[in-house]
Amino acid sequence: MVMNYPGLPTTWGWIVAACVAAIVLWALTAPTPGTAGERHLAARWRLGRTPLVGKHLLRLTTRHWPLVVLRVIMVVLFLLIIAAGLFGSPIPQRNIATVFTWNIWWTGVIISVVLVGTVWCAVCPWDTLARWLVHHRLWRRPAPHTSLNLRVPRYLKNLWPALFLFIALTWLELGAGITVSPHATALLALFMIVLAVASQALFERSAFCRYFCPVGRTIGCYSQLAPVELRPIDRNTCERCETLDCYYGNEALPPCPTSLVMGRIQQNSYCISCGNCTQSCPQQNIDWQLRPPGVEAMRGSRPHWDEAWFMLGLLALTGFHGITMMPFWEKGISHLARMIGDSGQLLTSFSIGLAICMLAVIGLYALAVGATRFWTGAQLHYRHVFASLAFVCLPLAFAYHVAHNLNHLVRESAGISSVIANPFGTGTLPLCLAETSQRLNHLLIPQTMLHTIQASLIIVGFLLAVQILRHRLQRMAQPGRGHRTALLPMLLFAAVITGFHMWLLMQPMVMRM
Amino acid sequence: MTLSASRQLHAFLLLLLLMASSRMALAHHVLGRPAYSLNEDSNTPPSMQVETQIGDYFVTYMVFPAFPRPNEPGRINLYARRMDNNQPFPGQVTFRVRDDNWFHSNEETLGVQPPVDNVFRQNFQFLKAGSYIVSASFEADGAPYIIDFPLRIGKPSAVGPIGLAVAAIVILLLLVNLIQRKRLVRDRIRHAHAGDKDRTRSQKQRP
Numbered sequence: 001m002v003m004n005y006p007g008l009p010t011t012w013g014w015i016v017a018a019c020v021a022a023i024v025l026w027a028l029t030a031p032t033p034g035t036a037g038e039r040h041l042a043a044r045w046r047l048g049r050t051p052l053v054g055k056h057l058l059r060l061t062t063r064h065w066p067l068v069v070l071r072v073i074m075v076v077l078f079l080l081i082i083a084a085g086l087f088g089s090p091i092p093q094r095n096i097a098t099v100f101t102w103n104i105w106w107t108g109v110i111i112s113v114v115l116v117g118t119v120w121c122a123v124c125p126w127d128t129l130a131r132w133l134v135h136h137r138l139w140r141r142p143a144p145h146t147s148l149n150l151r152v153p154r155y156l157k158n159l160w161p162a163l164f165l166f167i168a169l170t171w172l173e174l175g176a177g178i179t180v181s182p183h184a185t186a187l188l189a190l191f192m193i194v195l196a197v198a199s200q201a202l203f204e205r206s207a208f209c210r211y212f213c214p215v216g217r218t219i220g221c222y223s224q225l226a227p228v229e230l231r232p233i234d235r236n237t238c239e240r241c242e243t244l245d246c247y248y249g250n251e252a253l254p255p256c257p258t259s260l261v262m263g264r265i266q267q268n269s270y271c272i273s274c275g276n277c278t279q280s281c282p283q284q285n286i287d288w289q290l291r292p293p294g295v296e297a298m299r300g301s302r303p304h305w306d307e308a309w310f311m312l313g314l315l316a317l318t319g320f321h322g323i324t325m326m327p328f329w330e331k332g333i334s335h336l337a338r339m340i341g342d343s344g345q346l347l348t349s350f351s352i353g354l355a356i357c358m359l360a361v362i363g364l365y366a367l368a369v370g371a372t373r374f375w376t377g378a379q380l381h382y383r384h385v386f387a388s389l390a391f392v393c394l395p396l397a398f399a400y401h402v403a404h405n406l407n408h409l410v411r412e413s414a415g416i417s418s419v420i421a422n423p424f425g426t427g428t429l430p431l432c433l434a435e436t437s438q439r440l441n442h443l444l445i446p447q448t449m450l451h452t453i454q455a456s457l458i459i460v461g462f463l464l465a466v467q468i469l470r471h472r473l474q475r476m477a478q479p480g481r482g483h484r485t486a487l488l489p490m491l492l493f494a495a496v497i498t499g500f501h502m503w504l505l506m507q508p509m510v511m512r513m
Numbered sequence: 514m515t516l517s518a519s520r521q522l523h524a525f526l527l528l529l530l531l532m533a534s535s536r537m538a539l540a541h542h543v544l545g546r547p548a549y550s551l552n553e554d555s556n557t558p559p560s561m562q563v564e565t566q567i568g569d570y571f572v573t574y575m576v577f578p579a580f581p582r583p584n585e586p587g588r589i590n591l592y593a594r595r596m597d598n599n600q601p602f603p604g605q606v607t608f609r610v611r612d613d614n615w616f617h618s619n620e621e622t623l624g625v626q627p628p629v630d631n632v633f634r635q636n637f638q639f640l641k642a643g644s645y646i647v648s649a650s651f652e653a654d655g656a657p658y659i660i661d662f663p664l665r666i667g668k669p670s671a672v673g674p675i676g677l678a679v680a681a682i683v684i685l686l687l688l689v690n691l692i693q694r695k696r697l698v699r700d701r702i703r704h705a706h707a708g709d710k711d712r713t714r715s716q717k718q719r720p
Contacts, residue, residue, distance in 0.1 A: 086671035090580065091549045133682060134689075145693045180548070183669050190678040197682050201689045331566060346661075430549030430559045430579060 004508035078125035085186025089425030095182040096423035107405035117226035121272035130196035158306035166214035206257035223268040238263025246277035308390030315397040316361035371489035399461020613644035642667025
């Protein structure tokens with residue numbers, strides 16, 4: 001029996017619509033962002049100065065052992081997942097490989113960005129295992145000749161590889177149905193390890209994390225909205241620094257794996273929170289800081305063509321995720337398969353559906369960018385406007401991604417205790433109808449609270465998108481030309497996407513496991 | 514721009530050609546994503562079960578046992594009812610099987626089954642372990658209906674993927690090690706040569 005989760009009630013739809021309308025009105029009537037706003041955006045709070053816990057936090061981030069311990073735990077868990085996937089029960093609900101990977105990790109890792117930015121990358125078992133295998137060191141600076149240390153070819157020094165891998169991951173997850181196969185989940189984990197080891201063995205530093213990892217790049221992109229950042233405490237100290245230990249490392253510690261110089265860092269995207277800089281800085285000038293959410297996307301991040309496509313890809317693929325879990329999706333794909341004569345696992349029909357969804361979002365965005373460029377009146381290259389405004393997509397994608405994942409996490413983590421007790425699912429039987437219903441009704445938080453959080457996320461996402469749009473457009477618009485008129489196309493784009501996301505959340509969603 | 518447009522046109526024409534040449538065009542076709550289920554109200558063993566809507570029909574099929582093994586008998590039960598009036602499908606269902614790979618060529622017919630108490634029952638027994646696609650097809654109101662679902666016989670190999678991954682990593686690391694050793698030796702020789710040249714130059718410069 002196919003089970004569906006109930007969607008958000010219609011009341012929430014009206015509330016979100018009213019909020020969106022109010023935000024649009026405000027954006028069209030409010031004065032352009034000025035110096036008062038800039039001052040608010042520049043506000044920072046050093047976590048190391050937090051009363052009572054600050055001292056301990058500082059101690060934790062400047063020592064190597066807390067991260068090493070966490071990495072060891074993650075690697076053990078990761079190996080357990082591979083073993084369970086290969087040798088355990090094929091029933092997805094009874095095997096830790098599928099339950100933990102798809103219900104807990106894949107949903108939780110995106111939610112974690114809200115609170116801790118890119119911290120997942122610091123304990124990621126793919127990179128940790130690759131570094132251990134290639135450099136034979138748990139944490140210290142590796143010997144210089146363990147890797148070929150080749151420079152990443154110019155044509156790979158961008159986010160295109162990560163975007164293609166992300167599309168491939170989505171295809172495997174939703175098209176090939178890897179989420180319901182513990183064996184396939186384990187194979188994917190092994191493949192990622194081979195990829196990470198190959199990259200570590202061939203290229204300098206952690207090229208895998210910087211250019212190829214679809215999960216790392218997704219977290220990196222989203223972390224531009226995160227309320228935390230790892231930054232220098234005093235930029236002048238960095239200006240005077242002659243050793244650049246953060247970039248080169250020192251005798252004991254490795255350099256920044258993604259080639260960042262902390263004195264010049266502007267965005268979270270490529271920081272993997274590994275802590276090398278906090279530990280190696282001779283002045284202890286690097287600390288975690290709290291900041292207004294989204295500030296980086298508003299003004300800190302520089303627009304790049306490949307990053308813009310990645311953000312657009314995120315927006316399209318998150319929406320696509322939602323569509324495939326709607327009851328009408330299977331029917332639609334079946335119709336498409338009938339039209340094109342697709343057979344077997346209907347992968348061609350699925351791929352066409354995926355391409356259509358991506359093209360629809362890209363086309364809509366391209367149109368909005370074209371109209372904005374026309375109304376700004378500035379002689380800007382289309383490519384530049386395209387890359388600059390892509391930051392608007394980020395909060396829209398992130399808000400829906402978190403709201404959607406929250407649904408999975410709250411509703412599908414009911415069986416986690418049983419798989420922890422029996423990770424391989426040895427001797428277990430499939431779920432019976434009563435157990436399935438029981439799990440469906442067992443929510444981590446009350447349903448009303450879940451709906452409130454989901455709707456709030458969509459509103460906050462739209463608000464952030466509008467704020468980013470106002471700041472980005474202010475930089476581009478020609479003085480004296482209608483700044484407010486120029487806001488309209490992208491406001492409309494953001495409102496349409498938000499409306500679509502809200503509509504998806506209001507639909508009943510098919511239970512994944 | 515022209516080249517890209519012509520490529521797009523070629524791709525579109527190719528797609529049209531593929532669509533036109535397909536034998537299964539206009540057939541109602543659906544992929545069953547398997548789920549394992551257990552009926553707590555009866556003493557039947559766990560089954561692999563799929564429920565799906567296809568064209569005008571609501572189709573349910575079950576595979577017993579849930580995890581069939583080679584040389585052990587198994588059974589497929591298929592139920593098909595019209596969605597508008599809940600009437601069971603009265604005709605015959607053909608069950609076929611093929612290997613689950615990209616280049617499947619060997620398709621065998623398992624049997625053609627009439628309904629018994631509105632259930633189409635198909636027995637099977639596979640000799641070899643592997644991944645198969647079972648295809649149940651029938652014709653209703655002049656339209657063909659095809660339902661494919663994957664069937665795993667026996668357990669998939671666990672050692673193979675680990676062996677492949679470990680072998681790939683070991684070969685890669687050995688290759689890197691060899692190249693780095695060669696590099697080191699080359700660097701040492703180069704340094705030694707540079708040292709010799711410096712020494713000769715300084716001897717020549719000596720008065």
